[in-house]
Amino acid sequence: MGEVAEKEDRRARARLARREQLIAATVKCIARKGLSSMTLSDVASQAGLSQGIVNLHFDSKENLLNETLRHVADDYRIQFQRALSRAEPTPAARLQAVLELDLKPSVCDRNKLAVWFAFWGESKARPAYRKISGEVDQDYDNDMKRLCADVIEEGGYENVTAEAATEALTSMTYGMWLSCLINPQSWDRKAAKDAIMSYLRNVFPDHYA
Amino acid sequence: MGEVAEKEDRRARARLARREQLIAATVKCIARKGLSSMTLSDVASQAGLSQGIVNLHFDSKENLLNETLRHVADDYRIQFQRALSRAEPTPAARLQAVLELDLKPSVCDRNKLAVWFAFWGESKARPAYRKISGEVDQDYDNDMKRLCADVIEEGGYENVTAEAATEALTSMTYGMWLSCLINPQSWDRKAAKDAIMSYLRNVFPDHYA
DNA sequence: CAGAAAAATGAATGATTATTCATTCAGAAT
């Protein structure tokens, strides 16, 4: 690699780092003030930088928000894939791994959840948001459906369909995220996990007894 | 009742009607544009009235939003009580009635859901919102817990605690609302109901077989 | 019907805030 290329690399890396810094500041601001009262000044000062900085790096507020949502979505996708690949390679273990991930502090974190819900709350109004979060939702749903179908086939369960189990589990997860976001003091990670495990034990007794 | 009082009544009723008209317009605007880009002009023209009308009736935008959330919350509370009182007076039937209500079009309606999620998305930032929606959430949770506990006691179930069942069912409901809001085309009311009923059959087999 | 009171209007105001841009700064190239 030539020196010129290396310099350009360094520039590019610094640029990227600044963008991520601004996105992190945006996440904090959305959590603190909500989408509707968050201003670009808030973001700049949260990042310890000056007024014009966001437009310099992101051109517009709209674009900053899109990139922020994309960043949070990618972050989740990566954790999801990692959880899947680290789990024992049985459908039951993989299913459990995904459900546990969704309650881990690295996912079930009030700042990140605030971002998800802020955008979900506006998704009807903004196709761009719907597109970004829709991709993650879609993949998540497909993977869950396959895992549930595999568990059901393996156990020969006739008490539930893959669709019903998927619907129940994904809905529960979303609902728990909401509780975590809006009732932080009373919400209890362990109780949430118990509820999920109780479901699994009742519906797939041979796998989670 | 004297004529004066009657007249004042008429005035008061007209005033109330206009306020409700404006709240209805606000709900539509929140659903269409999201909390963050909804303006008072939008609300006024959605209602077919003029610029200054909102401040005339609600003093401020902030107040309009609070009243709107309160209205949606009261609407839910009323439907909830009605569903409870109409159901057969057994815990199992009452529990099912509540869960079915939550999927009925009169509750699971994209406009109303958009309002709930818009405010939930901002609740961390705005204590006023948290207070209003918190009351409903709290009551809901308490009622569900009692119903689950009664069903469990009646059936002598030992496979699940009232807490876990409540957590599972309320979370599922919230999650289904979210799906209904953000995936309107693929979301399916009947599949959601199936998932809930499947849960009930598996966990409380003697009651929902 | 006249006049008073209330409701509604919509143009004007003021505050907020996204965006622009002339200027400064830091560091790389020559």
Added chain:
DNA sequence: ATTCTGAATGAATAATCATTCATTTTTCTG
């Protein structure tokens, strides 16, 4: 050391929007 380049600043600008208020319209009263 000097010049050049891209990054960053922050004051100025422009747009948006909540709010106000003088005026008009509607409704009620005697």
